[in-house]
Amino acid sequence: MPTLHRHRSDPLNVKEFRTLARRRLPRRIFDYVDGGAEDERGLVRNQVAFERLTFSPRRLVDVSHRDLSTRLLGGIASAPLLIAPMGLSGLVWPRGDIELARAAERAQIPFILSTASNVSIERLAGEAGGDLWFQLYVLHPALADQLVARALKAGYRTLVVTVDVPLNGKRERDARNGFALPLRYTPGVLLDGLLHPRWSYALMRDGGVPELANFASADASNVEVQGALLRRQMDASFAWDDLRRIRDQWPHRLIVKGILRAPTMRPGASNSEPMA
Ligand SMILES: Cc1cc2nc3c(=O)[nH]c(=O)nc-3n(C[C@H](O)[C@H](O)[C@H](O)COP(=O)(O)O)c2cc1C
Secondary structure, three states, rough: OOOOOOOOOOOOOOOHHHHHHHHHHHHHHHHHHHHHHHOOOHHHHHHHHHHHHEEEEEOOOOOOOOOOOOEEEEEEEEOOOOOOOOOOHHHHHOOHHHHHHHHHHOOOOOOOEOOOOOOOHHHHHHOOOOEEEEEEEEOOOHHHHHHHHHHHHHHOEEEEEEEOOOOOOOOOOHHHHOOOOOOOHHHHHHHHHHHHHHHHHHHHOOOOOOHHHHHHHOOOOOOHHHHHEEEEOOOOOOHHHHHHHHHHHHHOEEEEEEEOOOOOOOOOOOOOEEEE
């Protein structure tokens, strides 16, 4: 057995990490990470689905050498895990995106950088190695094209197109907390910061509240793009033809994230022609 060098207060499991995060983070940041949309039924159902899974081990098998590596969506990973794209990781802790990507590299699993990251596509590729994937939110077609080109140029080899946010969810905790970007320094925000000095100090030392880094250099000449950025709403018209356009720009692996059911086919149509 390897010796575990740990502090008595080090968290041992996800539940304990959650307790620690709740203590360390301002309420509105914790709720942004911890919360779901509306009555949070999806969150509960996901947990219940995992709880239903049980292992059925085969005994009296030589397991002195164990190997969790597996093929994962066409690549190889050291375990059937990846770090899902998470927006605003840098608001949870300074350089959050970079730290996560480096941890994934050490663990030899893929890391997916969110469109809504606090470090740019290019900077992450410069500061972390490993299997880096880029997740695309389509706010506007022209903006999507720019992001896809940047990810390609920066050396990402897997593009993950998120298609389950045509409209932003009704996240009630965020609405109640007045959590919105850019974070405005309201009395509530300031008080939350004062009550969580380690978080505030860490952020301040790193240059303050981080921006949505991938949009900092977006094409300012396109008024429609600027409007889309200001609204922070997805392009709700995004459908199969738009996906095809992105597919044509991306010569490598492309994953569509958020599919819950097969498309409805037109009677007599081939599989490649889902109903619009
Ligand atoms: C704090 C947070 C931020 C997220 N941001 C994104 C995002 O920017 N893009 C995206 O496609 N999914 C995003 N997601 C969804 C995750 O990628 C993932 O699909 C979801 O959390 C379900 O996986 P889980 O059950 O392991 O949490 C986010 C999830 C969380 C908790």
